[in-house]
Amino acid sequence: MGNTIAFDTHAYIKKLREAGVDERQAEVQAEALVALVEDRLATKRDIADLKRDFKELDVKLETRSKELDVKLETNLADMKRDFKEMDTKLETSLRELELRMILKMGGMILAGIGILFGLMRAWPLPVQFAPIPGQEIRQTVPQSPLGR
Numbered sequence: 001m002g003n004t005i006a007f008d009t010h011a012y013i014k015k016l017r018e019a020g021v022d023e024r025q026a027e028v029q030a031e032a033l034v035a036l037v038e039d040r041l042a043t044k045r046d047i048a049d050l051k052r053d054f055k056e057l058d059v060k061l062e063t064r065s066k067e068l069d070v071k072l073e074t075n076l077a078d079m080k081r082d083f084k085e086m087d088t089k090l091e092t093s094l095r096e097l098e099l100r101m102i103l104k105m106g107g108m109i110l111a112g113i114g115i116l117f118g119l120m121r122a123w124p125l126p127v128q129f130a131p132i133p134g135q136e137i138r139q140t141v142p143q144s145p146l147g148r
Contacts, residue, residue, distance in 0.1 A: 007034055 009030040016026035042050075 007037055009034060 012030050012033065013023070013026040016029060017023060021029070
């Protein structure tokens, strides 16, 4: 009887009878009131049980919250590490791409120069060198040692 509320039905019925209610009606009202009180009202023990349950729930929530915080911190650290690795790989890839582009451009320039020189050898331009007016061009003829 630890969770029941003490209700003196006999005293209640007696008061109703003194007020003019017949005995059968007083008994029915007493039974209805007992059922209502027992179903709807909380005892001190009920309240203590609820407090205990709330404390247990609070402890479980606090523990779970700490576990989630640790997991979150670990996941964030992993993500930071992954982003650093990706950044390093991206920088390396960009440098490699720049070097390839420079090499290709250099090769294209050298190929263009080679083609230009090849064309110049294949089709020489008719170039005439004219003397500057007012100057004579003299060429000495080597003398033979026999004196001819």
